[in-house]
Amino acid sequence: MERMLLVGPGGAGKTEKLWQRYSSLARKGRTDSILxxxxxxxxxxxWRERVDFPWAGPLHVYTYFGWVQREIRRCWPRLDPWGEMWLxxxxxxVETGQFAMLRHIQTRQADFAGLVTSPERLAIQLGSCLxxxxxxxxxxSEIGSRLAAAMPDKDPNVYKSAQQVLDxxxxxxxxxxxxxxxxxVALYRQLLxxxxxxxELRQFKHLLADDVDEQSPAAHDLIAAMLEHVESAVMxxxxxxxxxxxxxxDAQGAWQRFGAIGKIVPVRSQQQLGAGRAVYSSILSGNVPVLPRRRPQIELIHEDLRSELLDRVGERVVRLLAQGVPASEIAVIAPLADKVLEHTLAFHLKEAGVSLNVLTKNRRLIDEPYVRAxxxxxxxxxxxWQLDWGVPDLAQSLQLLLKLDPVRAWLLSRQVLDCNLPALELWQRERVGxxxxxxxxxxxxxxxSYRQGPEQPIDLFFQRVFGELLSRLPPARDDLVVCRQLLVSAHKFIKTTGRINLGTSPGAAFIRMLSAGTVAAESLLEPANREHAVILTTPYAYISGHLRSTVQVWMDCTSRRWFQQDVREL
Structure with a gap:
């Protein structure tokens, strides 16, 4: 049985070697025997987009959770008691789970009155504990007692209430x-x-696992189970x-668990050709290998006003492009990739004919102007629904949807009273154009016309808005992408309400969830030419994505947001 570990820094080519291994195995046999x-x-x-073989079976390429979902669906009838009650x-x-958790918290909200954390944040923390x-x-059943033991200075009744909410x-x-x-994940661990x-897992003859150090102990259990029978494994x-x-x-646990199962092959990047000795010495000492780095050239940009700083950065990036630096080799890294920074960079890059590829972990749908509209x-x-929409939001919506300037949009928004849009008089028409x-x-x-009929599900309402109204006011490509994500989120939410009671009006509940900022926009499509786009990202997204770039622009270096902020009350 062949076992191999590819070890090296991010961007050294480990995933590419893993792909080459996959391609070789697929051409010799079939893809359905490779996990x-x-x-x-x-x-x-x-990975899936690269597959182009003369013949191939089903592709088994997953994240750990993607694999968990696939196997639970496949084995659902045999999972008691779940499979006995539902087909x-x-x-x-994540957003719907947090919203459902929030409803359980609200029934015991008095028990958490001593906490500073809002109920919405508390729902996120309890979901994270699960x-x-x-x-x-x-x-x-041990979550509450473990939390209480870890923080003995706090009221133990809070953790008892938290455990009751979880139960x-x-x-x-x-x-x-x-x-x-x-x-x-808990259900799949029982299945495993x-x-x-x-x-049944023995149908797979080969295992390829990337970034094992970034995987959880649950994923390590799956890898260990596969290693019991597969003919070859490369990690x-x-x-x-x-x-x-x-x-x-659990990076340390992964190395302790799998570091000695097979041949170790160091993978060195071209910038670090002389680092092989450091790799081998750290391996021999039993530690996770660490490679030295070369010092970069540093340039400082300082301005008193942030607006001027953003313009300076945009101009500097454009000059780098003019000097021949590939767009994909430039990464702007900010502790908070806010809309002002994104808009300013996109404005400067547009003049250079280059796109901006935003890669962050904390994008929210409510931050997208088209979604707010x-x-x-x-x-x-x-x-x-008796939910407040606010004149500023209406003005911005009219400006975006009707392609108006801010003044005309504000004038029209002032005409709206109690959600009613009255007909414009002649002088008003002359004033706005x-x-x-x-x-x-x-x-x-x-x-x-819509109000004369019955209330429709929120996903169908958004479809009608887009098909009957917004299609006459052609949106931009980015707006289409955002609209698609909103429709997908609304459809999933409505589908869930068929099983979970989230309130008398699912549509109003979805709008509240959007307003709370819990619906993520992480699945928004990237630019079609992302290989030729400048990257805007956060430190964590950059590091965890194993991104590498010749030029890094670190924004707002004096901000406290550069420091890890994971303090939680529970």
Whole structure:
């Protein structure tokens, strides 16, 4: 049985060697006997896009959680008691799981009155506790007692209440056949312990696992189970990895568990050709290999005003492009990649004909102007929800949807009273202009027509808004991408409400969830020419993505956000 460990720094070519191994195995046999475990969805997408063989079977290329979902669906009828009550599982998105957790917290909100943390943040923290417990094989019933033991200075009753919230949430999920990330991982770990399931895993003859140091102990258990029978296994370890510990990864445990199972092959980047001795010496000492780095050239940009600083950075990046530096070799790294920074960089790059590829872990749909505009339309169309939309949001929405300047958009927004758009008088039409008045009339007529019928599911409402209204006001490509993500999120939310009671009006509940900023936009499509785009990212997203670039621009170096901020009350 062949076992190989590819060890080297990020960007050295370990994943490429793993792909070459996959290509060789696939051309000799079939892809359905090869299991590939990658770290994130972007890697899975890129891997699948590269597959172009004369013949191939099914592709088994997954992240760990993607594999968990696939296997739970496949084995669902044999999973008791879940499979006995429901024909198929319903996997909750992170946002829907947090929203469901919030409803259980609200029934015991008085128990958490002594905490500074908001109920929304508390739901995120308890959901994170479930995930970390499942990834590390800790019983859910022990979460409260473990938290209390770790923080003995705090009121133990808070942790008892937290445990009761978790128990209630888990019982509700089991009753409704819904699984969030933590519950799905826990269920799969039970499945992995079944002898009949271990036997079914023997269909795979080869295992390829990338970034094992960034994987969780639960993923390591799967790898260990596969190593019991596969003919060959190749795994990669990053010498500068281990950055996903906050999300449950165990880099040190991975090396201790698999570091001695086979042949170690150092993979050196071209910039570090002389680092082989450091790799071997660290391996012989039993430690995770560490490679030395060369010192970079440093240039300082300082301005008193942030607006001037952003312009200076944009101009400097454009000069680098003019000097022949490839766009993909430039990364702007900021502790907070806010919309002002993104807009300023995109403005300067547009003049140079270059795109901006935003890679962050904390993008929210509500931060997208087009989403806020569609939310405002939903609130105007459903006054019975009694949710406040606000004049500024309406003005921005009219400006975006009707392609107006800020002054005309503000004038039109002032006409709206109690979600009603009255007809414009002649003097008002003359003041805002014919084109603006025509767009306003179109919006008013559409809303009046919609209100005459019954309330529709929020996902269908957004489809109608796009198909019947916004298609007449052609949106830009980025707006189309955002709209698609909003439709997908709304559809998943409505599908979940068929099993979980999230309130009398699912549409209003979805808007509240959007307003809380919990719906992520991480799956937004990247630029079509992302290989020729400048990167804007955060430190964690850059490091954890194993990105490498010739030029790095570190923004806001005096900001405290550069320091790790993972303080939690629970």
């Amino acid at each position: 590939v475990l990658l770290w994130n969805a972007r890697d899975v997408r890129d 198929e599982p319903e996997f909750l998105t 995930v970390l417990a499942s990834l590390n094989g800790i019983a859910f 209630s949430y888990i019982a509700g999920a089991e009753k409704s056949g819904t699984l969030d990330y933590g519950l799905a 312990a079944e002898p009949w399931y271990r036997q 990669t370890f990053s010498t500068d990895g281990g950055h996903a510990g906050f999300f449950g990864a 569609m939310m405002t339309l939903a609130l105007l169309a459903h006054p019975q 014919f084109r603006a008045a025509q767009g306003y009339d179109l919006l008013r007529q559409w809303l009046d």
